[in-house]
Amino acid sequence: MYTDGRLTGDRLVAIIKCLIDLIDAPIEFSQHISYETWIAGFCMTLITFNHHELLLKVIDETTSLLIDYLFLTRTADNACQILFWFVRYDKRLQTFRSVVDHLANLFEKLKTIPNEELKTKLIELCQMGIVLHPEYDISNESILKQIIHSVPQPDLNILLNHKNFHSRLHSLNMENDQKIKNRVGISNLGNTCYVNSVLQALYQCGLFRKYVLEQRFDERVVLRELQLIFAELNLSKRAYINAVNFVRIARPTWFTVHEQQDCAEFLGYLLDTMKNEEKALSSNEIHRLFTIQTCQRNRCQRCSIESYREESSNYLFLPIPSSDRSQDNYNYNQSATPISVMKNGLKFYTASNGNSLTSSTLPLCDTAMNSLNLQTVFDCYFQKEELENENQYRCEHCRSLQNAERSIVLQTTPEYLILSLNRFEYDKQTNIFRKVFTKMNYPKLLNVHVYPPGAIPLLTKYNLLLIIVHTGYTLHGGHYYVYARDIKSSISESEEQNDEWFLLNDDLVTSSSYEAMMENCAQYTSATPYVLFYKRIGQQQTEETPQIHVRESLIRQMREDDSNYEREIEK
Numbered sequence: 001m002y003t004d005g006r007l008t009g010d011r012l013v014a015i016i017k018c019l020i021d022l023i024d025a026p027i028e029f030s031q032h033i034s035y036e037t038w039i040a041g042f043c044m045t046l047i048t049f050n051h052h053e054l055l056l057k058v059i060d061e062t063t064s065l066l067i068d069y070l071f072l073t074r075t076a077d078n079a080c081q082i083l084f085w086f087v088r089y090d091k092r093l094q095t096f097r098s099v100v101d102h103l104a105n106l107f108e109k110l111k112t113i114p115n116e117e118l119k120t121k122l123i124e125l126c127q128m129g130i131v132l133h134p135e136y137d138i139s140n141e142s143i144l145k146q147i148i149h150s151v152p153q154p155d156l157n158i159l160l161n162h163k164n165f166h167s168r169l170h171s172l173n174m175e176n177d178q179k180i181k182n183r184v185g186i187s188n189l190g191n192t193c194y195v196n197s198v199l200q201a202l203y204q205c206g207l208f209r210k211y212v213l214e215q216r217f218d219e220r221v222v223l224r225e226l227q228l229i230f231a232e233l234n235l236s237k238r239a240y241i242n243a244v245n246f247v248r249i250a251r252p253t254w255f256t257v258h259e260q261q262d263c264a265e266f267l268g269y270l271l272d273t274m275k276n277e278e279k280a281l282s283s284n285e286i287h288r289l290f291t292i293q294t295c296q297r298n299r300c301q302r303c304s305i306e307s308y309r310e311e312s313s314n315y316l317f318l319p320i321p322s323s324d325r326s327q328d329n330y331n332y333n334q335s336a337t338p339i340s341v342m343k344n345g346l347k348f349y350t351a352s353n354g355n356s357l358t359s360s361t362l363p364l365c366d367t368a369m370n371s372l373n374l375q376t377v378f379d380c381y382f383q384k385e386e387l388e389n390e391n392q393y394r395c396e397h398c399r400s401l402q403n404a405e406r407s408i409v410l411q412t413t414p415e416y417l418i419l420s421l422n423r424f425e426y427d428k429q430t431n432i433f434r435k436v437f438t439k440m441n442y443p444k445l446l447n448v449h450v451y452p453p454g455a456i457p458l459l460t461k462y463n464l465l466l467i468i469v470h471t472g473y474t475l476h477g478g479h480y481y482v483y484a485r486d487i488k489s490s491i492s493e494s495e496e497q498n499d500e501w502f503l504l505n506d507d508l509v510t511s512s513s514y515e516a517m518m519e520n521c522a523q524y525t526s527a528t529p530y531v532l533f534y535k536r537i538g539q540q541q542t543e544e545t546p547q548i549h550v551r552e553s554l555i556r557q558m559r560e561d562d563s564n565y566e567r568e569i570e571k
């Protein structure tokens with residue numbers, strides 16, 4: 001771009017002017033998806049050409065303005081985003097301090113005009129500021145102390161990696177040579193990490209990827225758009241792509257643009273949409289790959305008559321025990337009534353979606369908090385449950401409420417078993433969903449008992465394929481990213497040395513490992529696995545790395561984009 005290797009004179013002045021104009025006018029730009037990217041781009045340019053002093057000057061001159069913008073509803077989110085970068089970049093204490101000085105007023109305002117996402121961002125900013133400035137004496141800062149002591153530590157790894165200048169630098173294609181082979185990121189269009197995570201997760205399912213890339217979808221708009229994304233993820237030379245059309249087409253109408261959403265809800269909605277589109281093609285593949293068939297059995301204790309209810313779903317919504325941490329604002333269990341209490345004090349809660357299927361009871365088990373295993377939680381879901389007291393069952397035969405015994409069994413084994421952990425419990429008093437941060441182990445191998453109707457029960461084994469992690473404190477805040485595993489041999493349980501793991505975090509794709517994933521989740525309280533995909537251990541060696549015959553028209557389209565891309569980087 002600048003062949004003489006320097007940035008001076010008019011060009012430098014123009015860049016600084018643009019940067020200040022942008023910061024000065026967040027209202028006009030607030031709905032523009034690439035606002036952040038523009039600001040990051042200009043800042044990066046200054047850093048790349050060693051104009052650190054100038055950037056600090058811009059920071060000094062705009063910080064108080066940005067703090068004013070924090071108090072205005074329309075500009076708060078963007079202002080917070082920029083301040084986050086400034087605090088991150090500015091090694092001097094003053095930028096962080098000026099934010100801290102206004103915290104009390106800001107939190108006061110957030111009480112009257114709640115904005116969970118802004119609150120999360122502010123907490124993250126403070127957590128980061130404290131880490132970056134260990135010299136900062138917080139003993140007199142009551143609000144800061146409250147933040148530190150009342151909420152769990154955020155996932156600073158991700159905080160620093162996801163939002164710092166270096167990741168933007170990567171996004172701006174300046175470090176393109178670091179691209180991991182055959183892996184493509186998806187850029188964040190403003191709180192679209194829930195879509196990006198779901199796309200990467202579905203792409204990770206080899207059999208599904210094969211199906212999508214080989215079919216003709218014509219009028220099936222969502223599948224067709226997904227096919228384009230998959231073709232790009234499969235063939236693009238770019239470090240990352242954008243899914244702007246997909247987001248527009250696939251987003252449920254009730255999802256607000258630019259707001260963080262529940263990725264499990266989106267995943268379920270998307271699978272339903274695709275299954276409907278698939279029906280019109282007389283295909284059953286998506287259904288076969290993902291649908292879970294369960295049967296609920298209720299046995300009335302008065303008349304002993306059993307009733308059955310079959311149900312199909314996209315994922316199992318598993319209740320998880322909540323740690324009983326009654327401190328400050330994070331008193332998780334104050335109002336909700338646990339449906340079961342473990343010996344060591346762990347409590348199970350009913351799911352918040354009103355689905356009675358999920359209100360399974362925990363069997364007696366002595367699992368200590370720190371060694372709680374997903375296998376246990378999974379097995380608990382299928383344990384027998386006594387329906388008594390206010391939970392009594394309405395027996396059709398007795399025509400009244402009766403004590404009953406309930407149990408759920410799996411009737412089919414989908415290729416991909418999706419588990420969603422019920423991490424958000426509803427608090428009746430405050431009318432908000434509180435996050436359950438409970439840590440557990442996520443085994444690479446899951447044992448699943450299946451009871452096909454009219455056939456003998458089977459034990460089926462599943463390999464861990466990927467985990468979507470939610471980091472943050474609220475359902476409509478925080479951030480999602482994916483740890484995905486390339487299963488090299490899908491018939492064996494033990495040959496896992498060759499498996500490759502990736503961290504797919506929006507536009508960033510990095511190599512990772514099972515151990516790194518577990519460490520990340522153990523270290524940071526707010527980083528919690530939320531949706532997990534398990535792959536049934538199959539009959540064929542190459543099941544998860546299938547030969548895919550990508551449609552010719554898609555290949556042509558990708559080659560065209562390659563030449564566009566080459567022209568772009570030449571500029």
Ligand SMILES: [Zn+2]
Pocket residue numbers: 300301302303304305395396397398399402
């Ligand atoms: Zn009865």
